[in-house]
Amino acid sequence: MNELELLAAVSRLYGADKNYVIAGGGNTSYKDDNKIRVKASGTSLATLQVGDLAILDREKLKVISEKKYSEDTNLREEQVKQDLAKATITKEKRPSVETSIHNVINYPFIVHLHPTIVNGLMCANDVVKKLHELFGKNAFLIPYTDPGYVLFKKIEEEIEEYRKQFNTHPQVIWLQNHGIFVGADTTEEIKNIYADILEKIKGNILSSIESPISETRFAFETEVSGNIINVLTEKSGGFVKITDSSLIQNIFYIKDGLKNVSKPFIPDQIVYCKSNYIFMDEEDENKLIEGLVTAYDSFLAKNAYAPKVIVIKGVGLVALGSSENDCAIITDVFEDAIKIAAISKSFGGPHPMTDEQIHFIENWEVENYRRKVATGQG
Numbered sequence: 001m002n003e004l005e006l007l008a009a010v011s012r013l014y015g016a017d018k019n020y021v022i023a024g025g026g027n028t029s030y031k032d033d034n035k036i037r038v039k040a041s042g043t044s045l046a047t048l049q050v051g052d053l054a055i056l057d058r059e060k061l062k063v064i065s066e067k068k069y070s071e072d073t074n075l076r077e078e079q080v081k082q083d084l085a086k087a088t089i090t091k092e093k094r095p096s097v098e099t100s101i102h103n104v105i106n107y108p109f110i111v112h113l114h115p116t117i118v119n120g121l122m123c124a125n126d127v128v129k130k131l132h133e134l135f136g137k138n139a140f141l142i143p144y145t146d147p148g149y150v151l152f153k154k155i156e157e158e159i160e161e162y163r164k165q166f167n168t169h170p171q172v173i174w175l176q177n178h179g180i181f182v183g184a185d186t187t188e189e190i191k192n193i194y195a196d197i198l199e200k201i202k203g204n205i206l207s208s209i210e211s212p213i214s215e216t217r218f219a220f221e222t223e224v225s226g227n228i229i230n231v232l233t234e235k236s237g238g239f240v241k242i243t244d245s246s247l248i249q250n251i252f253y254i255k256d257g258l259k260n261v262s263k264p265f266i267p268d269q270i271v272y273c274k275s276n277y278i279f280m281d282e283e284d285e286n287k288l289i290e291g292l293v294t295a296y297d298s299f300l301a302k303n304a305y306a307p308k309v310i311v312i313k314g315v316g317l318v319a320l321g322s323s324e325n326d327c328a329i330i331t332d333v334f335e336d337a338i339k340i341a342a343i344s345k346s347f348g349g350p351h352p353m354t355d356e357q358i359h360f361i362e363n364w365e366v367e368n369y370r371r372k373v374a375t376g377q378g
């Protein structure tokens, strides 16, 4: 296999495994002195082929490092996007917005993922202390930064600092409340680094914590779930899917179970599940249905968007999406959040995104949507 086939193979390996990345998340790249090839936006790692890679001119990408952009967030991101497009050789394939980050990490192969176990540490209160304990004081952590150009500049500056201090390039970049970048000369080395990292974190999950890694999904079809689906399908006008598992039900029984999953941990969670969720604890079926309707309406009035996740004690996780596939992704992403909350307990407890950070992503989403509609790229 040549380098690009190796890149595609490693992308599919991790992309197909929900423990590493869900839906369209994560991205990978390969670069030589002149060109960088990166996963095109709108494609998924799980199915990535060499033909799905966007190709960019690295010399032209440098412009983004050097140029001064607008202070206005939306205007700035638009300007950066235009410069990214100018550097893109494959005009029909648009590169991911994270391409500039890949470009400044000084290794040919880069694999960026959001592994559940890594995020159990990255979304924990004691992230700094525990990361240094487990991976040494040179472990390279980027404190949470709004995604897009600001995150790229932050990483670029921090890499420069790291180089001055340690006289070497960081190979692993840990991103608080987001995930991880790993760079190497070969894809074998990348796999070894990921395996070592996961093993080490796993080995430090407290044994007193019930295994959050695997869960048994219950298959069921009851009258109450049928009624819930009918009521919510009518309310939402979309698709409704109920999934239940011991992992999901656990949040009603463990200490702070609901509180610990009431706010998003990473930006992707907001994209798929939004940042507020409904939790219902009602034994009586009639009261449950009534309560659901009331909760749905007051949620809508308070948040100005419809709920995507409703978790019901004794019933399961209700995903409200635009399609069956959307519901499946919502379920996976929220289950991932439940696991992150559980793992984080071994590292000082859960540390979700702040209201300000959440707000930035919500606005960004609205803007992106508006732009897509305006340009007919829906």
Ligand SMILES: [Zn+2]
Binding pocket: 025, 026, 112, 113, 114, 178, 179
């Ligand atoms: Zn990411």
